[in-house]
Amino acid sequence: MYNSGKIIIGLLVFVLAATFPIWYNAATGQSDEYKPDPKIVVDTGYCVAETNYMRKAHMDLLNDWRDRVVRDGERFVNVQGEVMEMSLTNTCMMKCHWNKEDFCDECHNYAEVSPYCWDCHLEPKEVE
Amino acid sequence: MGIDRRGFIRIAGLTAFGAMSNSVFDHAVASEEITEEGLVAASLKAHRWAMVIDIKKCQEQHGCTKCIDACHTVHNVPDYENPKDEIKWIWHETYEHTFHEQEHEHLPEHLRHLPVLVLCNHCDNPPCVRVCPTKATFQRNDGIVAMDMHRCIGCRYCVAACPYGSRSFNWREPKRWFEENDVDINKSFPTRTRGVVEKCNFCAERLVKGQIPACVEACEANAMFFGDLDDPDSEVREILSSRFSIRRKPNLGTLPQIYYLL
Numbered sequence: 001m002y003n004s005g006k007i008i009i010g011l012l013v014f015v016l017a018a019t020f021p022i023w024y025n026a027a028t029g030q031s032d033e034y035k036p037d038p039k040i041v042v043d044t045g046y047c048v049a050e051t052n053y054m055r056k057a058h059m060d061l062l063n064d065w066r067d068r069v070v071r072d073g074e075r076f077v078n079v080q081g082e083v084m085e086m087s088l089t090n091t092c093m094m095k096c097h098w099n100k101e102d103f104c105d106e107c108h109n110y111a112e113v114s115p116y117c118w119d120c121h122l123e124p125k126e127v128e
Numbered sequence: 129m130g131i132d133r134r135g136f137i138r139i140a141g142l143t144a145f146g147a148m149s150n151s152v153f154d155h156a157v158a159s160e161e162i163t164e165e166g167l168v169a170a171s172l173k174a175h176r177w178a179m180v181i182d183i184k185k186c187q188e189q190h191g192c193t194k195c196i197d198a199c200h201t202v203h204n205v206p207d208y209e210n211p212k213d214e215i216k217w218i219w220h221e222t223y224e225h226t227f228h229e230q231e232h233e234h235l236p237e238h239l240r241h242l243p244v245l246v247l248c249n250h251c252d253n254p255p256c257v258r259v260c261p262t263k264a265t266f267q268r269n270d271g272i273v274a275m276d277m278h279r280c281i282g283c284r285y286c287v288a289a290c291p292y293g294s295r296s297f298n299w300r301e302p303k304r305w306f307e308e309n310d311v312d313i314n315k316s317f318p319t320r321t322r323g324v325v326e327k328c329n330f331c332a333e334r335l336v337k338g339q340i341p342a343c344v345e346a347c348e349a350n351a352m353f354f355g356d357l358d359d360p361d362s363e364v365r366e367i368l369s370s371r372f373s374i375r376r377k378p379n380l381g382t383l384p385q386i387y388y389l390l
Contacts, residue, residue, distance in 0.1 A: 073336055122318060
């Protein structure tokens with residue numbers, strides 16, 4: 001191989017640079033430090049569904065609500081005996097998850113997803 | 129009565145399964161048992177919603193815009209000054225533009241220039257629904273032609289298809305207008321986003337809560353009527369059977385459901 005010294009050094013530099021985020025985080029221990037911590041401000045003691053279900057499938061529940069409100073013209077849902085409005089802003093956010101930054105964004109940013117709910121729907125800050 | 133080992137295990141297994149499936153599926157399908165009778169009964173239902181507008185009574189109010197203001201406040205409709213960006217749910221149009229087949233040069237002056245209230249006709253045979261490639265706009269069982277903003281891709285076929293100009297496209301970001309002009313947003317209704325089409329929804333979100341449309345409620349001249357055309361005893365049927373009424377562009381076969389009394 002011609003110029004093997006240069007090529008091998010070059011490859012080495014490239015691999016090191018490309019994997020920089022991985023070993024840098026491993027070296028500084030940053031990757032272990034950060035875990036999303038969504039905060040519930042108003043503790044009503046229960047959600048419209050169990051925490052585990054909501055963690056995994058809140059998007060499915062919201063889609064279900066959306067379809068029933070928009071497509072089927074329903075509006076109310078009975079949650080553990082309490083009748084609630086199927087509404088992202090008026091139920092989910094106004095009643096419990098007051099702070100979008102501390103609740104929704106906490107995980108969405110971590111998982112790098114950007115749902116466009118709030119392009120139209122209002123967050124409590126805007127309602128205030 | 130004793131219980132043997134096998135029987136005990138069977139019951140225990142079933143109980144555990146029941147408890148598990150309960151906790152997992154309970155809330156996902158919780159909606160089925162739901163809907164408190166009172167609330168559901170309170171919502172307004174019909175087989176064919178329709179509106180009757182008394183043009184004469186409306187015109188006697190000379191430039192009253194209470195219904196328009198009420199609608200646009202309730203539904204967070206921005207008021208852009210530029211007519212190219214304009215969003216319209218309910219607005220005034222001249223007689224000659226509204227009923228152009230009926231227009232002729234000898235019409236009385238008061239008819240020709242005075243404004244007629246126009247809005248989405250919630251057609252029985254809506255061309256906008258037929259052309260929508262994503263089924264974002266659809267006809268409900270009660271006749272309302274509704275929009276699902278989540279599905280709208282902003283292709284504007286419906287805008288082209290609607291013969292009444294009832295649909296507006298969001299060229300601008302509506303929320304920004306509310307911020308910049310310091311106008312309060314109605315918190316119980318979402319805004320729209322840039323790139324979707326919108327129009328009058330016959331106040332579907334109010335009907336489900338037992339309220340009549342905001343424009344009808346706001347009209348102090350008693351010039352607007354709203355009701356079920358399938359109900360022979362309804363107010364709208366009574367008016368339509370006793371007075372002469374016209375519709376916009378009936379020859380197109382869209383079967384518009386806004387009736388005008390002259």
